[in-house]
Amino acid sequence: MPSIRCGGCAKFLSPAEGVKCSICNAAYHRSCVGLPRGTSITSWRCPECTKNDRRDNKAETPVRGRADMGHSSDDLMSPGTVGHAENDMVASLSPAVATELRRFKEELCAEFRLMRHEVLQLRTEMAELKDSLKGCAEHMNSLEARVDALEHKLSEKASDKSPLEGVVAELKSQLNERDQELLLNDVEVTGIPESQEESTLHLVKVLSNKLGVAIDEKDIVHVERIGSTRRNREEPSEGTFNPAAQRPRSLVVRFARRATRDALLREARVRRGFNTSELGFGGPSRPAHRVYINERLTRTNRHIFYKARQAGSTHNWRYVWTKGGRVFARKEDGRKVERITCEDDISRIFG
Template identity: 35%
Template sequence: MSPKGKKNIKNCSGCLKKIEDRRFLVCSLCRDSYDLECAGVSEQRFYNTLTGDHRANWRCVSCKSKQPKTDNTNTPVRISPEYVTQRRGASDLSPMQLDTTLPEQGLDDQNDTALNMTVEVSDIQALTLEIRHFREVFTSELQALREQMGALKDEVSALSGRLDRCESRTSALDKRMDTIEVCLTGVGHANAERLDEVEKRLEAVGRVQTEAGTGAGSGVVAALERTVAELKLELNNRDQDALLADLEIGGLPDEKGGNVFHDVAVLAGRLGVTLEERDVVFAERVGAPPAETGGARPRRVVVRLARRQLRDDLLRAARVRRGATGEGGGRVYINERLTRSNRQLFYRVREECRKQQWRYSWTRRGRVFVRKSDGSQVFHLRSLDDFARVFGAPGL
């Protein structure tokens, strides 16, 4: 196409398509161009019926709708001989006479009538196009709304499933908590019963000492003392077994109103272990606050976990990443939670190892172990008597 031809290309104001031929009409009011389809004019009428004046005076549907309607209420009405109401200017001739007189009438009147009918048809066609377009838009929007409702339904179903799983996990956790409480209660009752038994035996020992004095009574007393010592060790072991899911954390910042669980979870995350709220039975600080004691060291944190394996993972990660720090930047220490007897024994063992230059001292499952050097014998210390036997120092 030549550059001159490109300049004559117009866009239809109805369908916005390019008009690449000369078959279009221009509105006499808004001067917008319309192709024959949007103008509602057939090709036969465009070439055979529309004159130059008709094309020059042609108006689009939008402009016609904006024109005010004429008031013809005062138009007189007359009655035909056949008692049919007719408007002024209507023909009084019979159909036969009308047919014979049509050739005598001017072609302009016929063209005006045909043009008016075409305009009405074009109005109907434009309305039909608008209705069709509205129907398509409405259908597409309805389909999009259905898709959104389907997606929302899927999300609600997924959320309902997650809530069901959370409820089941909560129920399982409640059952485990009840089991732990029952176990702890049973251990407490058993310890109380054993303590009562120890007291009774001690009373018996006192009576034997009083009655026997020396001689044969001394052997009985020694046997009873050994029995008492064994019972104390057994009770201590049972108490230690009840703490196999516990940890002691030292060095965590002790701020007033702080969230202990949050501090523990952050520390576990730094060690590479994910700790959720359902994994912790309790987490609390023990001892007097630093402000009351006048010291700067924070209180120890005691944590009981729901699973022993999780506690072992935290201990293993703490040993691998020695020197872990809390949120305040201070060094944090993570150890097994020991009974008071085992804690005192382990403290004395560490001090004696430093004095005698033994390289290794550690705890495993609440038991205290020592070893002088690599490849040397490992000793399990249960009491101060074992401490004196291994290090050659008197026990307390």
């Protein structure tokens, strides 16, 4: 008996498994033409014989069903099936069109491979960038922690002086006290008019005689003017006197003995308020000015004394004075005497 092939899937079949067309006698698997098994069919036409019939959209119209030409849907979607279908389609076209389609396919594949390579490279770069950003974030967190620690340390130093700063302050205080000891025999006289032909020694003798203190030339080590030399030293002309321009420089006197200096200061406190007219320096063209006799202080002590007097005036302290080169203050009679050695003492005492 000759072998029979299915007209749909081209596979061999047995007469019991298939069905024959009543017109062309072509055999088909029942599954290929959508006929149920176990049913007897006496008159049946194959799809080739019925393809020219008028369609009426009835359900019995032969359909290959889920399997086309004996292949399942998975077989149809497999690469081999797609490749065969593509080759069959290309073979059915003209050679020029087929060549153009192959070239277009190759270009698409090349572009796809290039795009895939670029995407993989982009993913790699993004991963590296992510790691780099993570490292930068950790570094920034470390820097912020260090800055916070430094700020905290600086704030602690600002609130509490370091031992080195305390040592420096102590050394400055000791140097200032030693410099002040060198000035214990000196007095500073302000308010005496100045001229180019003056004799400073004669001025001191006139001043001491006016205060009732006998001073000999051997009691004086030296006398000099101190201060800026830009102040006017010329004699004022009539009608052109300017007190601000004619303010004289201070007169500094160093005595050979401290007792002589103390006697002069004691008498000056008793005669407080005497002026230049009492010393014979007044006149119609030169008004009288008060003369002040004080201890000579170092620049540091002079600044502290100035600040202490300002603070005492502001807070109504009655007494702010110097003795032996030291600055003292007392709010009123009967109260404790405070010694002022630095500006911190001013804020502590008067605050």
